[in-house]
Structures are given as structure tokens and as C-alpha cells.
Ligand code: OGA
Ligand code: NM2
Ligand code: ZN
């Protein structure tokens with residue numbers, strides 16, 4: 002391979018006659034656009050070559066990069082750069098004579114600068130969650146009409162955005178129909194099937210295999226911490242609400258509780274972020290004949306690669322007595338967990354749904370629960386639930402936001 006380690010050439014876009022050659026840090030291409038002040042677009046040469054859009058390198062209809070491992074490494078350097086002002090394209094000739102052209106708009110969308118990366122992550126990747134405490138609840142509460150969600154894409158989009166940003170929403174005026182939760186899941190995309198079926202009935206059951214199927218208070222929890230692929234959102238449709246005192250829902254923003262713990266008790270935060278807890282679900286769903294033995298070890302507070310909150314695991318009824326950590330970690334963990342739970346409890350709001358309400362929330366983020374209730378002969382509390390994964394929800398949201406996205 003020819004080696005020319007120092008590329009000479011800075012393009013002044015928009016001023017075709019005045020392209021200026023200047024020495025650059027090796028390995029990069031810089032573009033300064035005439036009407037963009039001192040802003041410079043800077044790209045690694047190896048990235049440009051890796052993302053060559055020519056038919057030999059890229060299969061347009063499947064949006065797929067082609068693999069050419071047999072040709073050796075990609076670090077071939079640029080031998081000639083040209084900006085084509087009529088077509089607004091950057092033209093590159095490489096030292097092996099391969100030729101690439103890049104649309105300026107395409108390049109700008111892939112700007113490595115900090116502001117552009119932030120814009121992409123927040124506008125396309127995921128809308129950032131807005132954390133909230135008890136006193137913010139009324140301002141965070143979003144309501145949508147059930148039929149509008151089914152029929153109007155704009156309303157579907159607003160609903161999904163509320164789930165991503167506020168973490169919950171309430172749909173009103175759903176019919177008295179056991180298929181509502183399923184229809185909503187299918188309106189988003191695909192329902193998530195679990196060991197509890199595709200839809201599940203939350204009511205007091207004689208052969209209850211799950212604590213949620215009793216009339217007792219259901220403490221603040223997230224569903225299915227015992228799953229590696231835990232349900233993304235929980236759709237809970239109230240068919241019959243209890244006329245007794247209770248049967249109300251409780252709700253706390255778990256990310257906000259984690260943030261408060263991080264601020265005020267950083268050591269406890271570190272413990273809950275790092276100590277794996279054994280979550281379990283052993284048994285069978287009522288009379289169903291398929292037994293399950295679900296286990297997943299994970300901390301209460303899980304962060305993503307950027308250090309942002311990714312998932313909260315908490316379900317006292319599903320925490321195993323097996324705690325597979327060294328002794329001293331267990332002691333520290335209980336202390337931190339206690340702080341987390343008391344904070345969560347003090348920030349919890351309470352509201353009672355009515356028949357026809359659908360309470361939907363981010364199950365990776367929201368701790369939720371229920372107050373105790375009493376069924377009566379003519380009034381048996383009855384909810385139907387369904388789950389959807391966030392992969393499906395974010396994908397749907399992006400297709401609504403960017404119907405013409407090509408890459
Ligand atoms: C559950 C649950 C809430 C309710 O079943 O996991 O959170 O209102 N139920 O019964
Ligand atoms: N249900 C409602 O994590 C849990 O087991 C919570 C889940 C039974 C599907 C309840
Ligand atoms: Zn190519």
C-alpha cells in the first residue's frame with residue numbers, strides 16, 4: 002500500500018475557486034463550509050472509506066455495507082479531495098484509485114461534533130426521559146382517548162412520546178372488552194409473550210400463583226425483574242374497578258429515586274448499581290400446566306453504556322432468598338436498598354383508575370403498586386394486562402417521526 006501519512010487539503014465549501022490546501026492531522030479530512038463560520042466538519046479517513054456509498058461498497062436497497070475482508074484493512078489514505086459545488090458533494094480519490102462521493106447533507110447528519118451527536122441521540126435515538134417527583138405528578142400526567150390512539154397516528158405518536166419522556170400515560174374511554182390491552186399492543190407493533198401468556202388477567206384468583214393475583218396491598222415494584230428481557234411497558238386496562246376502599250395504583254419514577262440517591266447518598270447508589278440481586282419466579286400460572294423457573298441476577302439500578310439510567314429492578318415478592326454475593330456485600334446492600342425503598346415510598350403518588358381507563362407505564366423505570374381491596378359478589382376488580390418491548394416501541398415512534406427515513 003502506498004503511504005502518504007500527511008494529507009494536504011482543506012476544502013472551503015461554497016467558495017469553489019478558493020479551495021485552500023493546508024496540512025492536517027494525519028488520518029482526517031476537514032471541511033470548512035463558507036457560510037458556517039468557524040465550524041469545521043472533521044471525519045476520520047478510515048470512516049469515510051468504511052462508509053463509501055458506491056455500489057461496490059454499499060448495497061443501497063438493503064442499506065447494507067458490503068464486506069470486503071479479502072482486500073485487507075480499510076486504512077487506505079486519501080490521495081485527492083474535491084468539493085463539487087453544483088452537486089454539493091465531496092469527491093474523494095483514494096490511494097488505491099477507488100473513488101467515493103458523499104452528499105454534504107449526508108455528511109452533516111453524521112457530524113462527529115458534540116452538538117450534532119447530542120441532537121441525534123435526543124431526536125432520533127431516544128427522547129430523553131424527564132424525571133419527576135411527587136409534586137410534579139399533575140404536570141406530568143398525560144391523557145389520551147383510546148379510540149384516537151387506535152385511529153390517529155398523531156395521537157399514537159404523542160402517547161408513545163409520553164411513555165418515553167414522562168414514563169406513563171392514561172388512556173380514557175376504552176370499551177368493556179377483554180381485547181383492549183392486546184389491541185393497543187398490536188397497534189404499537191407486537192405483543193410480548195411471557196410465562197404469563199400474551200395477555201394476563203389481574204384479579205383475585207383462587208389458585209393465585211403470583212402475589213399480584215391477591216387482594217393484598219401490592220408494594221412498589223417493577224414487573225419481571227427475573228427476566229433478562231424484561232417487559233418494556235405494562236398496559237393495564239381496568240375492566241372493573243373495586244367499589245371498596247383501595248384498589249388504587251401507586252406510582253414512583255424509579256429513575257428519579259435513583260438520581261436522588263446518587264446525589265444524596267453516592268455510596269449507597271454505588272452499592273445498588275453494582276451488587277447483583279437474585280430475582281426469581283418459580284411456579285406456574287394458575288392452573289396452566291407449563292411450569293416455569295425464571296432466574297435473573299442483576300442490580301436494582303442498571304446503567305447503560307453512557308452512564309444513563311437503563312433499568313430499575315425491584316420486586317420484593319420476586320427477590321430470592323438466595324443472594325449469591327460475598328457476605329460483606331449483602332450487609333451493605335440491605336442498608337442501601339432500605340434507603341432506596343423509603344425514598345421511593347415518600348415520592349409515590351396514588352390514583353384510582355375507573356372502568357375504561359388504561360394505565361400504561363415504562364416498566365424499566367416506574368415503580369408501581371396497588372393498595373389492598375375487597376371483592377364483593379357483584380363487584381370483582383378485574384384488569385387485563387399486556388406487555389410490549391421498547392425495541393418495538395422506539396421503532397414505531399421513529400417510523401411515525403421519520404416516515405421518509407432512508408438511512
Ligand atoms: C401487577 C400490577 C396493578 C394493579 O399485576 O403487576 O402491578 O392495579 N397490578 O392491580
Ligand atoms: N404478572 C401480572 O413481576 C411480577 O411477577 C409481577 C406480573 C403476574 C404478569 C406480576
Ligand atoms: Zn466504494
Ligand code: ZN
Pocket residue numbers: 213222223224369
Ligand atoms: Zn406490576
